Amino acid sequence: MDNLRPAYDKTSIASIFEYSKKLIGHSLREIVGDDIVQASRLQGQGKGGLEQMLEELFFQYPINSDPGPDFKEAGLELKGTGLKRLISGELQIKERLVCDMIDYETVVNETFETSLFYIKCQIMLLIFYLYEKDVSKWDLKFIYTVIWKIPEKDLQIIRHDFERIVEKIRRGEAHLLSEGDTDYLAACRKGQKNENPRKQPFSCVLAPRRAFSLKPAYMRTVLAFVKQQGESAVSNIDLSQPTQSLVDIEELKTGSFEEVIIGRFRPFIGLSYLEICNRLGVQPSKAKNRIAIIANKIAAGKSAKTIENNVNNSEEFQKSGIRLKTVTSYSNGRVKEDTSFENIDYEEVFDNDEWLDSRLYEIFTSRFLFVQFQQPNGQRQNEFDLDNLELKTAFFWTMPPQDIDTAEMYWDNIREHVLNNEISPRYFWNKRMHRKFHVRPKGRNAKDLAYNPNGGMVQKYCYWFNSEYVTEIIQQHNNF
DNA sequence: GCATGATCATGC
DNA sequence: GCATGATCATGC
Numbered sequence: 477m478d479n480l481r482p483a484y485d486k487t488s489i490a491s492i493f494e495y496s497k498k499l500i501g502h503s504l505r506e507i508v509g510d511d512i513v514q515a516s517r518l519q520g521q522g523k524g525g526l527e528q529m530l531e532e533l534f535f536q537y538p539i540n541s542d543p544g545p546d547f548k549e550a551g552l553e554l555k556g557t558g559l560k561r562l563i564s565g566e567l568q569i570k571e572r573l574v575c576d577m578i579d580y581e582t583v584v585n586e587t588f589e590t591s592l593f594y595i596k597c598q599i600m601l602l603i604f605y606l607y608e609k610d611v612s613k614w615d616l617k618f619i620y621t622v623i624w625k626i627p628e629k630d631l632q633i634i635r636h637d638f639e640r641i642v643e644k645i646r647r648g649e650a651h652l653l654s655e656g657d658t659d660y661l662a663a664c665r666k667g668q669k670n671e672n673p674r675k676q677p678f679s680c681v682l683a684p685r686r687a688f689s690l691k692p693a694y695m696r697t698v699l700a701f702v703k704q705q706g707e708s709a710v711s712n713i714d715l716s717q718p719t720q721s722l723v724d725i726e727e728l729k730t731g732s733f734e735e736v737i738i739g740r741f742r743p744f745i746g747l748s749y750l751e752i753c754n755r756l757g758v759q760p761s762k763a764k765n766r767i768a769i770i771a772n773k774i775a776a777g778k779s780a781k782t783i784e785n786n787v788n789n790s791e792e793f794q795k796s797g798i799r800l801k802t803v804t805s806y807s808n809g810r811v812k813e814d815t816s817f818e819n820i821d822y823e824e825v826f827d828n829d830e831w832l833d834s835r836l837y838e839i840f841t842s843r844f845l846f847v848q849f850q851q852p853n854g855q856r857q858n859e860f861d862l863d864n865l866e867l868k869t870a871f872f873w874t875m876p877p878q879d880i881d882t883a884e885m886y887w888d889n890i891r892e893h894v895l896n897n898e899i900s901p902r903y904f905w906n907k908r909m910h911r912k913f914h915v916r917p918k919g920r921n922a923k924d925l926a927y928n929p930n931g932g933m934v935q936k937y938c939y940w941f942n943s944e945y946v947t948e949i950i951q952q953h954n955n956f
Numbered sequence: 957g958c959a960t961g962a963t964c965a966t967g968c
Numbered sequence: 969g970c971a972t973g974a975t976c977a978t979g980c
Contacts, residue, residue, distance in 0.1 A: 764975050765965055786967065788972090802974075818972060907959055917961060920970080938972090963976070
């Protein structure tokens with residue numbers, strides 16, 4: 477590329493996009509040449525900087541310190557984002573997409589439309605590269621290039637997310653922000669772990685730095701779209717598939733996504749499983765997950781058949797990573813069962829040394845939709861029968877920061893023992909410890925094994941919430 | 957009665 | 969066939 481002026485029109489998104497395709501399959505060093513890399517003042521190590529390297533050396537676009545989008549004439553923001561390759565060969569999202577630092581002092585005076593996030597990120601050029609440990613940024617290969625214009629319906633949900641984050645800061649609770657507070661757009665932690673926290677306008681408590689980001693779950697759906705389109709893609713078509721979606725854009729004008737969903741449960745509060753089946757005109761089942769099935773059916777409302785038994789597959793749940801959890805409790809409110817999550821992916825735990833990028837962090841900072849069914853008043857514990865349980869409450873929940881700290885210790889313990897090849901219940905947290913979370917087996921049967929990154933096979937274990945912890949969560953909600 | 961281990965049900 | 973969410977079954 478020596479001596480070549482970049483052949484694109486900086487006022488045109490289409491032209492910038494065309495030009496970006498030259499990156500696919502190559503690294504920056506291959507494209508601009510080693511001499512230029514050697515002479516560059518930019519560093520290949522450490523965090524950040526890749527976007528700047530692309531802008532300066534590949535696009536040869538003068539870097540400005542303006543607050544707007546990177547390509548200001550075209551109104552286009554440039555974002556580099558990492559992928560990782562699994563042993564199976566599949567490409568996966570490495571992390572959330574960090575968009576814009578949150579300035580606690582100024583953001584409280586903004587509306588969504590005047591916010592820098594909105595001005596910058598409504599149209600982005602996303603360049604996916606393959607992340608490799610200990611490899612200089614000059615040598616990372618680019619894989620996909622995408623123009624991502626955030627769809628109108630997503631923007632509606634993101635607007636609510638933005639407002640919820642800003643409201644929290646206005647209440648003087650910037651230090652209590654969590655990625656789980658919101659659906660698509662999240663306030664993610666940013667900066668070093670031991671870095672000094674910052675001031676916030678409505679409280680004297682200092683708060684860690686945070687940035688607006690699109691959740692890993694959201695980025696996973698972007699990646700799925702790109703994979704389906706080929707190595708480069710433009711999201712200028714309407715992406716929402718009505719067969720997969722839970723709410724439509726008209727309903728979102730009547731309230732937030734979460735309000736719409738909670739509203740669907742309201743008419744059934746107090747009714748038993750059998751009564752709800754009757755109302756919905758469905759045949760009662762004897763399946764052991766029948767409570768979960770009916771909870772999904774209620775949440776789905778009039779949505780398509782493809783998601784009515786499992787709203788986790790809906791567009792909105794996929795993009796937000798929200799998890800519906802059904803909880804059954806005795807008449808005194810005590811939760812009957814522990815709550816399980818997916819199996820521990822030992823490879824992931826082994827390879828990833830960053831808590832904030834871990835799968836467990838993503839699961840536990842998800843937004844949860846708890847749906848509680850309770851034994852009728854006066855019934856004794858030994859009369860417990862799923863058919864009689866009554867819908868008590870449905871609410872969205874986020875794990876509070878102090879419990880996320882506990883979760884980090886839980887993860888540290890799991891990771892330490894996976895690294896030491898000690899994948900056994902005698903090393904992990906158990907329920908007796910009463911530490912909110914524990915580790916327990918889960919497989920098809922006792923012979924169902926998983927690969928051990930240290931070699932060989934081991935039993936499958938998974939992450940659990942202790943039932944007492946879930947009882948606490950439910951009670952705190954019901955007492956409000 | 958509870959902790960732990962084991963398995964079921966569903967959907968892709 | 970497998971991953972995930974949910975619940976069952978056993979033994980102390």
